[in-house]
Amino acid sequence: MAATETLTAERILEATEEVLRRHGPAKATVVDVARALGVSHGSVYRHFRTKAALREAVTKRWLDRTSEALAGIVADTSRDPERRLRDWLAALFEAKRHKAGDDPELFATYVVLTGEQGRAVAEHLDDLTGQLTRIIEDGVAAGVFSSDDPAATARAVFHTTGRFHDPQYAPEWKDPRTDADFAAVVDLVLRGLRA
Amino acid sequence: MAATETLTAERILEATEEVLRRHGPAKATVVDVARALGVSHGSVYRHFRTKAALREAVTKRWLDRTSEALAGIVADTSRDPERRLRDWLAALFEAKRHKAGDDPELFATYVVLTGEQGRAVAEHLDDLTGQLTRIIEDGVAAGVFSSDDPAATARAVFHTTGRFHDPQYAPEWKDPRTDADFAAVVDLVLRGLRA
Numbered sequence: 001m002a003a004t005e006t007l008t009a010e011r012i013l014e015a016t017e018e019v020l021r022r023h024g025p026a027k028a029t030v031v032d033v034a035r036a037l038g039v040s041h042g043s044v045y046r047h048f049r050t051k052a053a054l055r056e057a058v059t060k061r062w063l064d065r066t067s068e069a070l071a072g073i074v075a076d077t078s079r080d081p082e083r084r085l086r087d088w089l090a091a092l093f094e095a096k097r098h099k100a101g102d103d104p105e106l107f108a109t110y111v112v113l114t115g116e117q118g119r120a121v122a123e124h125l126d127d128l129t130g131q132l133t134r135i136i137e138d139g140v141a142a143g144v145f146s147s148d149d150p151a152a153t154a155r156a157v158f159h160t161t162g163r164f165h166d167p168q169y170a171p172e173w174k175d176p177r178t179d180a181d182f183a184a185v186v187d188l189v190l191r192g193l194r195a
Numbered sequence: 196m197a198a199t200e201t202l203t204a205e206r207i208l209e210a211t212e213e214v215l216r217r218h219g220p221a222k223a224t225v226v227d228v229a230r231a232l233g234v235s236h237g238s239v240y241r242h243f244r245t246k247a248a249l250r251e252a253v254t255k256r257w258l259d260r261t262s263e264a265l266a267g268i269v270a271d272t273s274r275d276p277e278r279r280l281r282d283w284l285a286a287l288f289e290a291k292r293h294k295a296g297d298d299p300e301l302f303a304t305y306v307v308l309t310g311e312q313g314r315a316v317a318e319h320l321d322d323l324t325g326q327l328t329r330i331i332e333d334g335v336a337a338g339v340f341s342s343d344d345p346a347a348t349a350r351a352v353f354h355t356t357g358r359f360h361d362p363q364y365a366p367e368w369k370d371p372r373t374d375a376d377f378a379a380v381v382d383l384v385l386r387g388l389r390a
Contacts, residue, residue: 156379160355168363184351192387 007039009047009057016058021105025112030054056120059113063124066095067131074131081139082190085157088135089186092128093164100170111167129154139193146195153193160189202234204242204252211253216300220307225249251315254308258319261290262326269326276334277385280352283330284381287323288359295365306362324349334388341390348388355384 005011015036019028030051034041048054073079073088100107114121132154139145147153163169164182172178200206210231214223225246229236243249268274268283295302309316327349334340342348358364359377367373 152375152379153383155376156383159358159376159380160383162358163354180347181350181354184347185354188348188351188355188384188387190387192383192385 007037007043007047011037012044012047012054013058013061016054017062017106020058020109020113021103024105025055025109055113056117059110059117060120060123062110063114063120066092066099067124067127069095070128070131074134077138081135081142081144082193085132085135085139085190085193086186088131089157089161089164090182093161093182096165096167096170097173100167100173107167107170111170114167125158129158132157136193140195143195145193147193157189157193161185202232202238202242206232207239207242207249208253208256211249212257212301215253215304215308216298219300220250220304250308251312254305254312255315255318257305258309258315261287261294262319262322264290265323265326269329272333276330276337276339277388279330280327280334280385280388281381283326284352284356284359285377288356288377291360291362291365292368295362295368302362302365306365309362320353324353327352331388335390338390340388342388352384352388356380 012033016028016033019032019036022028023032030041030044033054034044037044044054048057070088070091073084073091076084079087099110129151133151136145136147136150136153136157140147140150145153163172164178164185175181207228211223211228214227214231217223218227225236225239228249229239232239239249243252265283265286268279268286271279274282294305324346328346331340331342331345331348331352335342335345340348358367359373359380370376
């Protein structure tokens with residue numbers, strides 16, 4: 001990579017992802033990342049003080065890609081709350097299924113990393129259930145959903161649909177029945193939410 | 196063990212479970228099982244033709260213990276369908292949580308075995324969703340549940356509650372929020388089923 005380019009955190013994270021893809025999470029080192037960027041490992045440490053901090057940041061970046069894509073659906077009030085909730089759940093499932101199917105090695109790498117990064121995962125789950133909470137609140141305000149506690153309901157919706165976003169189930173997503181199973185679960189949950 | 200006792204399949208399976216608990220699924224052999232029973236390995240092979248058949252039978256027995264306990268709830272028509280469904284889901288969760296918490300080594304052993312025994316697991320899941328189907332059919336007949344296809348609805352109910360019976364989630368079952376999470380999911384699902 002051209003040494004004249006400024007070494008940004010984002011450039012380091014891109015290189016880290018590529019190194020993780022190539023070497024796997026057990027073997028990837030900060031020296032590999034520095035070598036891929038044509039810089040010293042000291043330069044990498046100026047942005048990420050430890051290898052653990054770098055692994056956490058790259059995991060967070062991967063998780064945030066999903067939540068950022070979904071935030072647009074939450075904000076799109078031109079769609080009614082039921083439509084937004086269906087689209088949000090479908091988009092979450094599609095995002096996960098694509099990550100798992102398009103690049104299985106990178107997906108497996110991130111499954112290992114998320115297993116290590118409890119705090120980054122907890123923040124990600126809070127972010128996603130926070131998005132769901134906003135859709136449910138809008139539905140309650142519009143009189144189409146019923147919930148005494150939208151945050152608790154959001155958590156329940158997230159848990160009921162876990163089969164279609166929890167990476168543990170990735171092998172099941174190739175099952176030909178999966179799309180019908182997903183539709184049946186979403187219909188049941190939406191019926192449960194209606195006022 | 197007294198050699199005068201008749202060597203039944205059930206006695207072999209009991210001994211196999213004990214051997215698995217002691218040696219773990221990777222190391223347990225048919226010779227260990229025969230030794231624990233004080234018989235020749237030929238005697239064991241007369242009941243189970245291969246080591247694989249023995250492992251499948253012991254896995255099936257472990258899975259069947261759960262389904263047999265639940266069958267009583269399905270048959271108890273003195274309870275209305277909603278009550279039966281709530282009790283069934285709670286009993287399934289309790290059974291799994293007990294298996295995981297009371298004897299973690301044996302539970303870990305069976306998690307390995309179920310990973311190998313795809314057919315036994317598929318039959319077990321069919322058995323459980325079949326039980327759910329009967330409760331839902333009774334609810335539809337009584338006019339309290341709504342479903343065009345009770346078998347598909349049963350599958351959806353099973354999937355929405357996976358967090359509370361799929362052994363993959365066993366580590367989460369110690370989380371202090373788990374009981375509240377389970378109650379919220381069951382309430383949401385029951386609302387979705389109501390006619």
